[in-house]
Amino acid sequence: MRPWLTVGAWIMTVDGTVTEPIDTAGTSTIVADIAIVGGGLAGSLAAAVLARAGHRIALIEKRAVHPDEFRVEKIGGHQLELLRKLGFFNALEKVACRYDQVLNIREGKVVDVSVGQAYGFSYADLVAMARSQIPASSSLIVDEVTAISGSDDAQHLELASGRCVTARLVVLATGMAAALGYKLGIKRRILAERHSVSFGFTIARQDGRPFDFEALTCYGERTADGIDYLSLFPVRAGMRANLFMFRDPTDPIMRELRREPEATVLRLLPGLRTYLGDFRVIDRVQNWVMDLTVVEGHLQPGIVLIGDAFQTNCPAAGTGVARLLVDVDRLCTEYAPKWLATPGMGLEKISQFYSDRDKLAADQQSLKMARFRQALTSRNDIGWDVRRRLHFLRRSLTHRVDQMHPGWIGRVRGALRA
Ligand SMILES: Cc1cc2nc3c(=O)[nH]c(=O)nc-3n(C[C@H](O)[C@H](O)[C@H](O)COP(=O)(O)OP(=O)(O)OC[C@H]3O[C@@H](n4cnc5c(N)ncnc54)[C@H](O)[C@@H]3O)c2cc1C
Secondary structure (H helix, E strand, O other): OOOOOOOOOEEEEOOOOEEOOOOOOOOOEEEEEEEEEOOOHHHHHHHHHHHHOOOOEEEEEOOOOOOOOOOOOEEEOHHHHHHHHHOOHHHHHHHOEEEEEEEEEEOOEEEEEEEEEEEEOOHHHHHHHHHHOOOOOOEEEEOOEEEEEEOOOOEEEEEOOOOEEEEEEEEEOOOOOOHHHHHOOOEEEEEEEEEEEEEEEEEEEOOOOOOOOOOEEEEOOOHHHOEEEEEEEEEOOEEEEEEEEOOOOOOHHHHHHHHOHHHHHHHHOHHHHHHHOOEEEOOOOEEEEEEEEEEEOOOEOOEEEOHHHOEOOOHHHOOHHHHHHHHHHHHHHHHHHHHHOOOOOOHHHHHHHHOOHHHHHHHHHHHHHHHHHHHHHHOOOHHHHHHHHHHHHHHHHHHHHHHHOOOHHHHHHHHHHO
8 A cells, every 4th residue: 555645754554554754855745635634533534534535635643653542432322323424333343342231320229221332442443443444545644734824725734844735625633732723823712621530541350250240330429529420341451441520630539549549449439349349450540631622713714623623522421522523524524525616715614614503513512511410420509419319310210110111111202202
């Protein structure tokens, strides 16, 4: 497989082969229909969808292989439908572990059991999967975009290696990295600073046997702990744990979770002990403090922002990938092909994407869920206390009725909707 783009930097073909730096002294300009900056999940999926449709894509990413970073590690439900629609489902199955049942517990008791196809994976594998779906005629340019200048017709990108890319449209999929956007006058408005804290690690039983559950969610027991839930689900390396909290990131508990994760988790979630038995953490404890942000000043000719580059998400709400997939779907299957069919790339075109009904709904839903999860976890006024009790009571009653009369609740819900 030969890359079609050569730049003064590392080049990686889509089969994952990294080649030596090519012609670093040259000054050639790469010409593409669309330049995508950032080859994380959003940029790589967008590149694959657009390249499959026959557009000339330059995907510029500063890291040849996505590092072992803590990001989304499980998906299910509507996210799978979108991945299927975009043509990535079969590839996902090859890098992810499927599970179909999640045992949900609180204070040691079963709340309910969630049933439905879901997948666990490492983010690096997910990004590699997305990149592997870019057709053979394209390649990933491993380089850093340092500046972008644009007009209604053509955009000009400068790369750290000294090379340039010109394209009619630039898709900024740079995640939470703000530097490039900042140079364009795009700022991040903080909606909630240090909104949540997330921990990720992998566990195994001390006796080496498998756990007695396929996947498990354990909800926090006391509002003061600020624990939303601990989610356990299978990945290739074992049983992955994602712990989502709404708590001051400088609280000493954060250090305890990093240093003594087993004992600290059981202290915070004592009801978990009978389900886990003796267990140990078998890899590095990763953690992340998330600000909820949305961009301002982004409506510019020839440039469009997708994924985390546009808006960040609360990991506990699990809406980041749904938002990102809606962005990729709407931009790459609807707007970009239409825009390229006529001259110009002015504001009237770009604004269509930002006012897309599905995109707006996904962005709003993500913020709404972020606020809901935080309130449900840590608000201790009487209103939220009652709401929390009712939330879990409704779920556990529904579960019991469903156990006694399987399918009955589903039929009643269906009849009410009709
Ligand atoms: C701890 C954590 C847990 C999460 N859990 C969930 C979850 O359970 N469910 C869910 O739906 N979502 C979750 N999310 C959110 C989800 O992971 C993100 O929405 C998603 O990964 C964003 O992908 P992206 O492609 O927009 O950004 P990224 O994956 O960050 O990609 C951005 C890329 O741009 C590149 N880049 C940046 N600047 C430049 C430049 N100038 N030149 C070239 N390349 C550049 C970077 O190297 C990077 O590869 C979680 C997030 C975190 C942090």
